[in-house]
Amino acid sequence: MKRKWILLVISTVLLVLGLLLYLLFNREAFISRVFLEIIPIHISFNDSFGIRILRGFGADFLWSVSFALIVQAIVWIEKKKTGLLVFCSLLGIVYELMQCFGITPGTADIVDVIVYILGSLFAILIILGGKLYEEKSDVSVNNGY
Numbered sequence: 001m002k003r004k005w006i007l008l009v010i011s012t013v014l015l016v017l018g019l020l021l022y023l024l025f026n027r028e029a030f031i032s033r034v035f036l037e038i039i040p041i042h043i044s045f046n047d048s049f050g051i052r053i054l055r056g057f058g059a060d061f062l063w064s065v066s067f068a069l070i071v072q073a074i075v076w077i078e079k080k081k082t083g084l085l086v087f088c089s090l091l092g093i094v095y096e097l098m099q100c101f102g103i104t105p106g107t108a109d110i111v112d113v114i115v116y117i118l119g120s121l122f123a124i125l126i127i128l129g130g131k132l133y134e135e136k137s138d139v140s141v142n143n144g145y
Contacts, residue, residue: 012066
């Protein structure tokens with residue numbers, strides 16, 4: 001139960017960070033304009049490669065990691081981490097296809113699909129890292145340390 005709450009907290013933090021990135025970098029979006037009218041923040045960034053990657057894909061990456069962690073916390077699949085990856089990645093692909101066919105607003109982009117897959121993989125690393133840490137601490141407790 002404690003692991004689920006940890007995943008939910010991490011997921012919430014990543015969700016908020018993704019939202020902040022989106023609001024700061026996508027000033028033309030309606031919600032960004034409203035946010036920046038309420039809290040006038042003016043940050044200028046150079047146009048380096050890293051900033052362009054962060055601007056274009058940072059929020060999507062953080063949101064995909066957050067989504068995969070939420071799915072893991074709700075479903076709690078102990079053994080089939082690949083099923084989680086496939087599920088989360090398929091939803092990203094479906095979303096991009098919906099953009100491609102004009103069902104939802106936006107521009108379909110293959111790089112977004114890659115970012116969703118990488119985000120799901122990163123979430124699995126977080127989940128596995130927490131499990132490995134827990135197993136190590138369980139072993140030390142069982143040995144009387």
